[in-house]
Amino acid sequence: MATVNQTRLKDLLLELVQIDSLSRKERNVAMRLQREIESAGAVCRYDRAGEKVGGNTGNLIGRIAATAPGVAPLLLCAHMDTVVPGEGVKPIVEGDIIRTDGTTVLGGDDKSGCAVICETLHQLKALNIPHGPIDVVFTICEEVGLLGAKHLEVDLFEAREGLVFDSDAPGLLFVRAPGAQSLSFTVKGYEAHAGMAPERGISAIKIAAEAVAAMRLGRVDDETTANLGIIQGGRAVNIVPNEVTIRGEARSRDSGKLTAQVNHMIECFKKAVAKASIAVDGKAIMASFDYSADAQYQAMNIPEDAPIVRKVVEAAKRTGRTVSTAATGGGCDANIFNQRGFTVANLGTGMRDIHTVREWLDIKDMVATSEVTVELLKLHAGQ
Ligand SMILES: [Zn+2]
Secondary structure: OOOOOHHHHHHHHHHHHOOOOEOOOOHHHHHHHHHHHHHOOOEEEEOOHHHHHOOOOOOEEEEEOOOOOOOOOEEEEEEOOEOOOOOOOOOEEEOOEEEOOOOOOOOHHHHHHHHHHHHHHHHHHHOOOOOOOEEEEEEOOOOOOOHHHHOOOHHHOOOOEEEEOOOOOOOEEEEEEOEEEEEEEEEEOEOEEOOOOHHHOEOHHHHHHHHHHOOOOEEEEOOEEEEEEEEEEOOOOOEEOOEEEEEEEEEEOOHHHHHHHHHHHHHHHHHHHHOOEEEEOOEEEEOEEEEEEEEEEOOEEOOOOOHHHHHHHHHHHHOOOOOEEEEOOOOOHHHHHHHOOOEEEEEOOOEEOOOOOOOEEEHHHHHHHHHHHHHHHHHHOOO
């Protein structure tokens, strides 16, 4: 079994986390990663996703040529951007544990994934391990709506199955995740003085309340949830409110159920609004409403017997470790890949307490993930 070069992996991670790379500003880390994977034999190019999202670089795409014949290409992907506060990271090293100084995130989300991929490529080269073609994709703007993956120019590479390295537990392979829609409903009523002429007004708040009271929310079924999280409206306690906006979301691992839930929520507003009308000075006044439903990402649901899933589980066994499949409640680049027809699962790297200034990780977890990945590439090449 290949033994990962722990020092090289740790040094690269420490260097990467100290290169600022907030979303849309990933150029410096992209150039560093390009140098790293070129030294492992990759031929690199960038797509035009950066231009489309207003960033300073596109997605970095690297191809490692096959050293074994007749093997289908595999995709290895991680994202380069980090969340705020993420500039001027000063990592603190305590043995295998790497923390922040408490003023920024660490950016192990997802620089741990980037470093694991680089180390995996170094292993293949250093140990002369025969493997098929590898397409490495380092994406931009994952943290701001999976924009790099959405705009990724997929005809610049061949692989259509593989792994994203972007979650915490190194022993978990996420194969199921919900799709999500963000929702906004604005009810428009009619303003009037609440004390002198309430009958000349239509309360947008009352209509919205009726709509919400009739709505299925929370855990709708075992794979569907819905929430209304923000409500804003009204001007003063003595004015019949003419406008209220309610924002929320719906998620489901089943796309049909997600559509049904969103339609149900829209329908509740429609019905409540239809009942509200008044006549003012002989003129009919009707309530109305607008809504927006924006697909954030579609569900991912990779069968347990998909070749990539079976191979990762088997590769882990060969290294004396266990990787189990799991479902997550969140979304990542893997959702977009699957939505675009790829088969891409999400393997953990050991990042912990992500999106907080307490973020930390254990190099041993990254070592484990890299060893499993090296083994996966061997297995995939029929060894
Ligand atoms: Zn991430």
